[in-house]
Amino acid sequence: MSPGTGIRARFKLDYSGFSLDVDLDLPGRGVTALFGHSGSGKTTLLRAIAGLEHAPGGTLSVNGDVWQDAAVFRPTHRRPLGYVFQEASLFPHLTVQANLEYGQKRVPQAQRRVSLEQAVDLLNIGHLRARKPARLSGGERQRVGIARALATSPRLLLMDEPLAALDHALKQEILPYLERLHDELDIPVLYVSHAPDEVARLADHIVVMEAGRAVAAGPLTDTLARLDLPIKLGEDAGVVLDAVVAARDEEWHLAHMEFAGGRLWVRDHGLPVGHHARVRILARDVSLARAPMSGTSILNTLPAVVVDSVDDAHPALTLVKLRVGESPLLARLTRRSAHALEITPGQLLYAQIKAVALIG
Amino acid sequence: MLSDTDWSAIRLTLELASVTTLLLLVIGTPIAWWLARTRSAWKGAVGAVVALPIVLPPTVIGFYLLVAMGPEGPVGRLTQSLGLGVLPFTFAGLVVASVFYSLPFVVQPIQNAFEAIGERPLEAAATLRASPLDTFFSVVLPLARPGYLTASVLGFAHTVGEFGVVLMIGGNIPDKTRVVSVQIYDHVEALEYAQAHWLAAGMVAFSFVVLLLLYTLNPTGRRA
Numbered sequence: 001m002s003p004g005t006g007i008r009a010r011f012k013l014d015y016s017g018f019s020l021d022v023d024l025d026l027p028g029r030g031v032t033a034l035f036g037h038s039g040s041g042k043t044t045l046l047r048a049i050a051g052l053e054h055a056p057g058g059t060l061s062v063n064g065d066v067w068q069d070a071a072v073f074r075p076t077h078r079r080p081l082g083y084v085f086q087e088a089s090l091f092p093h094l095t096v097q098a099n100l101e102y103g104q105k106r107v108p109q110a111q112r113r114v115s116l117e118q119a120v121d122l123l124n125i126g127h128l129r130a131r132k133p134a135r136l137s138g139g140e141r142q143r144v145g146i147a148r149a150l151a152t153s154p155r156l157l158l159m160d161e162p163l164a165a166l167d168h169a170l171k172q173e174i175l176p177y178l179e180r181l182h183d184e185l186d187i188p189v190l191y192v193s194h195a196p197d198e199v200a201r202l203a204d205h206i207v208v209m210e211a212g213r214a215v216a217a218g219p220l221t222d223t224l225a226r227l228d229l230p231i232k233l234g235e236d237a238g239v240v241l242d243a244v245v246a247a248r249d250e251e252w253h254l255a256h257m258e259f260a261g262g263r264l265w266v267r268d269h270g271l272p273v274g275h276h277a278r279v280r281i282l283a284r285d286v287s288l289a290r291a292p293m294s295g296t297s298i299l300n301t302l303p304a305v306v307v308d309s310v311d312d313a314h315p316a317l318t319l320v321k322l323r324v325g326e327s328p329l330l331a332r333l334t335r336r337s338a339h340a341l342e343i344t345p346g347q348l349l350y351a352q353i354k355a356v357a358l359i360g
Numbered sequence: 361m362l363s364d365t366d367w368s369a370i371r372l373t374l375e376l377a378s379v380t381t382l383l384l385l386v387i388g389t390p391i392a393w394w395l396a397r398t399r400s401a402w403k404g405a406v407g408a409v410v411a412l413p414i415v416l417p418p419t420v421i422g423f424y425l426l427v428a429m430g431p432e433g434p435v436g437r438l439t440q441s442l443g444l445g446v447l448p449f450t451f452a453g454l455v456v457a458s459v460f461y462s463l464p465f466v467v468q469p470i471q472n473a474f475e476a477i478g479e480r481p482l483e484a485a486a487t488l489r490a491s492p493l494d495t496f497f498s499v500v501l502p503l504a505r506p507g508y509l510t511a512s513v514l515g516f517a518h519t520v521g522e523f524g525v526v527l528m529i530g531g532n533i534p535d536k537t538r539v540v541s542v543q544i545y546d547h548v549e550a551l552e553y554a555q556a557h558w559l560a561a562g563m564v565a566f567s568f569v570v571l572l573l574l575y576t577l578n579p580t581g582r583r584a
Contacts, residue, residue, distance in 0.1 A: 050487060051486075052483050052486070075486070076483070076486035076487055077485075077486045077488075077489050077490055077491050077492075077494075078489075081487060082487065083484070083487035085483075085484065087480075089480050089481065089483075090484075091485075091499060091503075092503070093502040093503055102485075102488050102490075102498070103488030103489055106488060106489035106494075107489060148488070149488075152488060152489060
């Protein structure tokens with residue numbers, strides 16, 4: 001718990017019927033997802049970090065800056081943070097431009113690191129400046145909300161399910177902007193979400209919340225591949241791997257993605273060779289075989305070593321954790337198949353991967 | 361048509377209503393804010409006290425204010441010890457009484473406006489570095505503007521229309537406490553119906569115009 005870097009958060013809150021009890025050491029850079037079902041306490045934790053929820057006795061420091069401890073409670077307006085609400089919560093009496101300036105002009109000149117222009121360009125909202133919030137679409141409103149938070153040059157950006165109120169198409173409209181934010185600004189982000197696809201796409205780290213407690217925390221790839229968690233993720237159990245475009249097959253419109261452990265064919269989305277991207281492989285899309293199969297429609301078959309296996313939520317199913325080179329992989333099988341394969345740790349098998357999703 | 365004493369009554373009425381409304385906006389704002397935001401057990405009691413003038417006969421309010429502000433009353437003793445004399449039968453006394461009498465008509469619209477704003481804009485402002493006071497002036501007041509317009513109009517109009525309280529506290533002193541409603545009463549007592557008509561019709565026209573302005577300037581359901 002070095003006080004210098006990272007986000008150190010310890011909160012205990014008791015409401016009737018709900019308690020929050022967390023002790024977290026989060027990285028001071030990149031996107032950390034607070035992931036969990038509704039009612040798991042992730043939004044309460046975010047609000048406590050923002051100071052919107054008064055949590056006496058809590059401690060919080062952000063990259064060495066103490067925001068709250070036994071002696072100090074900095075009210076929200078004295079915490080250098082940005083907050084994006086689920087509904088953009090723009091001020092209806094102000095134009096987009098005035099909304100953007102609202103936070104920025106309250107930040108001393110010397111502390112401004114993100115210019116208004118930069119925030120406007122990043123979210124591509126230059127053409128909306130003169131409008132009132134009532135005349136924006138849901139997606140535009142949320143983009144303005146994000147830009148407004150960025151324009152205060154926050155040391156920590158808190159996002160509370162910023163996409164949850166939007167339909168699928170609008171989500172797809174905003175996600176690329178969130179990725180740009182990640183790539184172009186060096187601001188640590190805490191991102192509350194209950195959507196595994198958003199987490200897989202955006203997060204570097206993940207904290208899994210359940211009943212007011214953090215049940216797991218760590219780098220995204222390692223944490224998603226833990227065998228004790230996927231059960232809770234159900235159908236969304238799977239791994240996310242960092243990969244790079246190694247080659248493109250023009251004839252079949254496929255891209256060859258290289259990751260630490262092998263190569264995967266995915267549909268070509270036009271990414272250039274050398275581009276970094278994430279791929280997501282769900283456990284239910286992986287089947288196992290003793291020998292590589294021929295005469296199959298499956299494009300991706302990789303040699304894998306069994307690490308461990310556990311019973312899944314349904315008694316018919318089992319989850320197998322494998323290692324492909326240096327990368328983890330999860331496979332969901334019936335227990336009967338696992339028995340037939342005589343799955344044991346250290347065993348070499350062939351993982352047949354039916355679907356690979358290229359994300360981001 | 362209108363005599364000098366009529367004009368004097370009109371001038372006095374407008375003066376009283378203006379001063380009262382301004383005072384009420386200043387006094388009513390913190391009360392409305394507290395009522396809109398508090399979770400205190402006292403909320404119900406305070407709200408009821410503020411609303412009392414709506415249901416009480418004006419003579420009851422006037423009677424108690426007269427007793428309280430009189431030479432033997434607690435307020436009277438205070439004003440005397442401050443060298444201000446006693447308030448009944450003065451313009452200042454009328455202002456104090458009108459503030460009490462019109463309080464709910466100003467507090468309630470403002471309170472409703474504050475409640476309609478909700479928690480979220482205040483939280484958003486706090487995350488954008490605005491202190492609570494800053495938030496009040498930059499977010500709450502602009503968003504509550506329709507409530508303030510309603511409160512001003514109702515407070516003003518209600519003060520213009522008061523009669524019982526004025527009679528109890530102010531009596532009927534020309535140029536000092538004789539407002540339009542009392543002047544009309546005097547005309548009727550003296551069987552000067554023509555004079556009474558001019559003032560009474562004037563009041564009807566005034567009230568109509570005020571309410572018309574309120575409803576056209578402040579249509580409901582236009583909030584973003």
